Amino acid sequence: MNTIGACGDDCSVCPRYVATQSNNEDELNRVKDLWVALGLRDADIDATELKCVGCRKENTCAYPDVRNCTSNKKLENCGLCAKYPCKKVNAAFAKTEKAFRSFKGIGAQEEMDSITRAFRYKKMILDGIHRELFK
Secondary structure, three states: OOOEOOOOOEHHHOHHHHHHHOOOHHHHHHHHHHHHHOOOOOOOOOHHHHOOOOOOOOOOOOOHHHHHHHHHOOOOOHHHOOOOOOHHHHHHHHHHHHHHHHOOOOOOHHHHHHHHHHHHOHHHHHHHHHHHHOO
């Protein structure tokens, strides 16, 4: 299964999504520790609050403007939009790159590889989807 989020995140390799789908509480706790170390969540968060079932309004999202826009347009992701790329998704790309610059040296290499596969290639993923649809 290859689930692409509204912003282009690859949910199929996202540690948070994978731990939720496998109902693995130990893994969700490891994800919590990583998210806290990366500064993505506060230390007092309960790991169960990180459960993710994909892009839905009830999930905490780093890019709510993107998620709300695709939801309102009834699109699975931005690559399917005729107006792609727009200011909202470009802001998501910039926010992701800024975050990755601050992640250097945090977490084990395997964890960072997983995070990179899940989140860093969103522009490339959406560009491919858009190019395929609007040839």
